[in-house]
Amino acid sequence: MPDLLDGLPARADLLLHAAAQRHGGRPALVLGSRTVTYAELDAAVDRCAAVLRERFGAGGAVVAIGADLHPDVVIAYQGALRSGNQALMVIPLLREQQLQYVLEASGARAALVGAALHERLSRVRHGLPGLELVALLGEEPGDADPERPPRLAQMLEAAVPGAPEWHADPGAPAALHFTSGTTGLPKAVVLSHRNVTVNAVQTARAHGLEAGSVTLVHFPSYHPMHMNSALAAGATQVLVPEADPAHAMERARTCGAGYIYSLPARLAQLAAHPRLPGMRLPDAVMIASGGSALAPALAGTLSRHFGVPVVQGYGLAEASPLTHFDRPGEHLPGSVGRPVEGTEHRAVSLEDGSVLPPGEHGEIQVRGPQVMRGYLDPAHGPAVDADGWLATGDVGRIDADGRLHLTDRIKDVFKCDNWLVAPSEIEALLAEDPTVADSVVLDRPDPVSGAVAHALLVLAAPDSPGEAEEALRRLNARLPYYKQVRSHDVVARIPRTPNGKIPRRELRASFHARLDGGSPMVILINEFILTSAPEEFEKVFEASSVYMREQPGFIEHTLVRSMTNPNTYINIARWEDAAAHIQVVQSEGFQDHIRQLAGVARATPQLHTEVSHVER
Template identity: 45%
Template sequence: MPKPVYPHLPLDGLLRRAAVRDPAGWAVRTGPSGRSGPSTVTFAELDAQADRIAAHLEEDCGRRGARVGVANTLDPVFAAAYYGTVRSGNTVVLVNPLLKETGLVHVFTAAAVEVAFVPTATAELLLKLSDRLPALRTVVVTDAPDGVVPGDAVPLAEVLDRTAERSSLPEAVDLDADACIQFTTGTTGRPKGVRLTHRNLVANAAQISAAHRLGSDSVLLNHLPLYHVMHLNSAVYAGACQVLCPDPDPIASLALAAEVSATHYYGLPARLHALALDDRITGPFPAGRSLTAVLSGGTALASGAARALSERLGVPVVQGYGMAELSPLSHCQDPRRPKAGSVGPPVPGTECRIVHLDTRTPLDVYATGEVQVRGPQVMAGYLDDTEPPRIDADGWFSTGDVGYRNEDGVLFLVDRLGDVFKYDNELVSPSTVEEVVRADPRVADCIVSGWPDPVHGSVVWLGLVLRDPTAPGLLDRIDSIVEGAGERLTEAEQIRRVEVLGAVPRNHVGKPERAALRRDIRRRAAAEAAL
C-alpha cells in the first residue's frame, strides 16, 4: 500500500484552508437550541479570532518560540487560542483546567510558560502562585464576557478587540518545529511534556479523518469533559462541524446529537459504560439514520459494554488506540466493521509490530509482547531531554503497552507493561480480569491489581463497586460474583482478595489511577507481612 501524502501545511494552515474553502460553514457549535439559540462560530470567524490572538502574542512575546499555555476547556475559544498561538510562531502548551496547584506549577515551570489563556478559576490560582512561576508574564481570562477579571489579568475580549494586522510573521514555517506540548496523564509517574511538531499534528489529523471517515458534511458531537486536539484537528482538517456538549448527562448528549443530526458521537469509556446501563434508553437512537458511529477514547471500553451500547443505540461502537506521544492516534477500528475486543488496524501511514518483552525481537501474529509503532505522528521527543525517548534508531516507538496482532494486522491490547504482574511466572492482565467481573450485572465498576505474595509472586486483588451496595446479603453477593467470575478465569487469574469500594479512582479522562493504587497496595501488603 502506498504511503499517504499529507498536506505541506503548518498546523494553523488547516484552519486557514477550511476558512478559505467554506468561510460560512459552521466550525463549532455549543449547546442545544434555546430561547437565544445555540452559539455557533464559522470557519471564517474562528480564523479571524486566531489572527487577532496571533497579533496579540507577537507583541506580547516579542519573538518566536515562546511557550503559551492554553486551557483546553470545552469552548470555541480554545480552538481560537490554540491555532492563534501556533500562527504567532510560538508553541502552545495544553493546560488541563482541572489541575490544582501542584499540577499547574509542574506544567508551567517544566514548559516555562510565559503567557496563559485560561478560565477565571485557573487564572486566580496562577496569580496566587505567581512567585513560583517566574516565567509567567501575562494571564488572559477566557470566560469573562463582562470584562471583570482577577488581579492584573487581561480579559479575552480585549485581545479579540484589536485589529489583526501582522507583519512580522514570515511565510515559511519549519514543519519540524514544535507546535504543541502536551503533558501525559501521569498514570505511570510524573506527567511528561511531549513535543509535537506541525508535521506530527497535521499528519495525524489527516490519519484520523481517514480512519473515522470524516468529510465536510460530518457533524461531530463531542461529549467529553475537555476539548481534545485529536477531535479539533481532525474536524478542521475535514472541514466538519463540531458540536460541544458540556452537559455530563449522557441522555442530554443523545438528545443534542439527535437535534443536530450528528454523524459521529465522541465519548469517554466511563460515560459510555454508564450509558450502556442507563435505563432511560428504551429504544433505538432517535437520530440513528444520521449517526454512523459512537467513538470511544481515553482508555479501554469493555467489549461487553461496547456490544450492549451498540445494540441499544443501533449503531457501531468504535474503539481506537493512541497516546500523547503519538499525536495521539495510531490505531482505530473500522467504523463500518469494528472487530470486537480489538483497537483496530493502524491508521493510514502507520506501522505496528510486537516485540518480545525481554529479547526485543519482533514476534509473529498472536504472540504477546510490547507494542511498537512507527509513523509520521511519532513525537519529536520529551520536553525533559533526560527522559528516555523510547524511540530507536529505526524510528520505532515503544509504547509500554502489551498486546498482540492477528493475521490482518488488527491490534488487541492486553494491558500496560507496568500494570501486568506475574503469578507463578504467568502474566496476569488486570484488564482481562476486570472485563470478566464487569460482565456481572450486579457490578457497577471494578479495578484489579497485583497483591504481593511470598509464594506466587502476586495474586489478584479486586476493588469492587456494587450497583446496589445497600442490598442485603453483601458477603454472599461478593462470594457469588467472585465465584461466577472464577469459572471464566485461569488459575493465575483467580480472585484471591476483594475489597468493596465506593468508586474506582480515575483521572480526568477516566483512566484508572493504577500507579497510586499499586503504591497503596504495596504499602499495605508490607504492613500486613510485618505483623
C-alpha cells in the same frame, strides 16, 4: 509525505487557513446559537496571532491554553501556532499544584484560560515568574471585577491583523502535550508541525470525516486531536459542554451529527439513562469513546440501541496522539483497531525485545510520521529507538488481521507459571457480575507459580460478604487456571484518581508490604520551597495539619526545616495504607488546604513505603 497530506500544508499553523480557503462559508464551530464559519474563524486566528506575535515575536514561546469547550480555545490554539509560537493544551480541571507544575515545567510565558482555571492560577501566579501574559477565554463574566485579566475577545477586537508570515520548517516544534502521569510525574512531549498536521489527516481519514461532516463533541474540554482532524476535513464541530448525556444526544439528533465523541463515564450514564429507550440518532455513523477504557457491555448496549458502532481507538501523547482506529463499519469488539494510515506496529518480547508473531502478548511498539520529536526534558530519555520505533509501555497482541488488542500497562502485568496475566482483563469480567460494584486485581507472590491473582472487591450488597466467594467462583469458571483469582479482600471502596484511574502502584506497594509481614503503611514525604515568609507558611501548614490529624487512616507527621536553607521545609507523614491517604487527598476539604498552601510554597509530594525501622 505528500501522499498522506494530499496537498495540505505540512505546517500546523496553515491547516486552518487551507480549510478556510476551501470552505470559507461553511460552519466550523457551533456552540448553542452561535455559529462561526471557517472564514470568521480564520480571521479571528489571524488577530490572535497578531496579539501573540507583538508580545512574544516568533521565537517559540509556550502559550498554555485551558478552558471549557468553547470556540475561544480553537482561536487561542491555532493563534499560538500561527504566531510562530508553541501551543500547550492544559486540562482546565487541574488543581493548583498540578497547574503550577505544568506551567513551570513547560516554561509557559502566556496562559489563556477560562474563569475557573484562572481562579486556581491566581493562587500560584507568584510562583511563576516566567508567566508574562494571562487572558480569559469564554463568555464575559457577569461581574466587572477590575482584578480580572483582559478577555481574549477584547484583545482581538483591538488587534490589527496582518503580522508577517512566519516561515518555519515543518519539523520545527509546534505544540507540547503532557503525558497522563500514570507512571510518574507527567512528561512534556514536543510535537512538530508535521506531527500535528499528519495526525490530523490520519485521524480524519480513519474516522471517515470529510467536508460537510457534522461532529458532536461532548467533552468537558477540547482535545487537539478532535479539533485538528475536523479542521483538516473541513467538518463542522458542534460543541456540547453540558454534562447531561440526554441533552447531548438530543443536540446530536437536531443538528444531524454523524460522528459523536464522548467519554466513558458519560456513555455509562447514557446507557443507564431512563430516557434512553426514546432516544434516536438517525444521522449517526459512529459513537467514539476516548480517554480511558469503555466497558464492552456498555458499548454493546448503546450500539444495539442506536444501531451504530460504539468504538474506541488507541493512541498516546508521544504519537500526537492517534495510532490505531478502525473505520466505521470495520470495527471488531475488543480491539482498538488497525494502525492508522502511514503507521506500523509490532509486539516485542518483554524478556529480550525480539519481535513476536501474531497472537502473542508483548509490549506494543509503533512507528510513523506522527511520533514525537522527543521529550522537552532530555532526562526523560529518548523513548524512540534508532529505527524510529516508539515503546508505548502497553502490553497487547496483534491478531492475524493486524488488529491490536490491548491488555494492560507493562508495570501492571505479571506472570503466573510463565503465563502473562493482565489485571484489567480480569477486572473487566468482574465488572460484568451484578454482585460486584468495583474491583482491582493485584499480583500476590507465590512460591510455586511466581505470582497469582488477588482481588480487592467492592460488593453491590456490602452486608452479604458471602457474595464475594460466589462471584469469584463464577469468574474463575470463565478463566484459564493461571488467570484465576486465588485470594481476595472485601473492601469498602477502590480509590481512584480524579480522572477515574486506579492508583495501582500505591495499592500494590501497600498490599505487598502487608504480605511481607510489615505494615501496609505509606509515608508521604513532601518538600516545601517557600514563596512567602516562614511565619505565614507555618500558620497555613498548621491549619492543614489540624485537618489531616482528624482524617481516618492518619498516624502522625513531622515537619522539619533545613538548617542550611531556611526557605526549605520537609513534612514526613505516615498513613495506615495507600487507600486511606488517596481517599483523603481527593476530598474537597483537603483541596481547600492545598489551595492555601500553594499560595505560600511550592510542594513536591511523594509516597514511600517503609523498608526498615530502627529504634534506640
